[in-house]
Amino acid sequence: MKAITIKQPFASLIAAGVKEYEFRTWKTKYRGEILIHAGKGVDKKAMKKFEHLNLEYPSGCIIAKVTLADCIKVDDELRKKLSERNAEIYSSIIKHTEWEGYGFKLENIVKTEPIPAKGKLSIWEFEL
Numbered sequence: 001m002k003a004i005t006i007k008q009p010f011a012s013l014i015a016a017g018v019k020e021y022e023f024r025t026w027k028t029k030y031r032g033e034i035l036i037h038a039g040k041g042v043d044k045k046a047m048k049k050f051e052h053l054n055l056e057y058p059s060g061c062i063i064a065k066v067t068l069a070d071c072i073k074v075d076d077e078l079r080k081k082l083s084e085r086n087a088e089i090y091s092s093i094i095k096h097t098e099w100e101g102y103g104f105k106l107e108n109i110v111k112t113e114p115i116p117a118k119g120k121l122s123i124w125e126f127e128l
Contacts, residue, residue: 002068003035003126004104005119008057009050011038015064015111016055019089021082021103027071028104028123035126036064039119061114062126070105078103 006014006022013019014036040059047057072078074093082090082103093099117126 001033001035001126001128002030002123003037003062003117003120004123005037005039005121007039007041007043008059009043009047009055011036011063012055012057013050013053013089014066014106014109016053017109017111018053018086020085020106020109021090021093022106023074023093023101023103025101026122027073027102028068029071030123031068031070034066034068034123035062036066037061037117037119037126038063038114058114060118061116062112063114064112065110066106067108068104069107072103072105074099074101074103 004022010019010022014022038059038061079094079097083094087094
């Protein structure tokens with residue numbers, strides 16, 4: 001099954017259903033089910049920002065299964081939509097208007113029991 005590695009706290013925000021977009025500088029044509037792998041990398045500033053959510057932040061494991069429904073170029077229209085949806089979660093994308101990339105629209109988010117796994121770059125294959 002396809003998987004994508006995401007730093008904490010963002011992987012847990014997705015698994016909790018709080019974050020419905022993941023951002024990359026590259027686009028993908030892939031659509032379908034994909035596993036969310038919580039990498040060993042941590043964004044310390046973001047961890048502090050979201051500590052009030054009291055989520056668990058495991059690392060080095062698969063923590064959710066989602067559907068990658070779309071890949072959307074980040075533009076002013078998407079930034080406005082993200083601001084209306086949840087300005088706290090998407091503040092870095094909203095504020096950095098010079099950043100160019102893509103938003104992966106995630107749907108059907110299902111948190112799973114952690115499954116140990118080594119992460120990789122890009123979208124990769126994981127044997128369930």
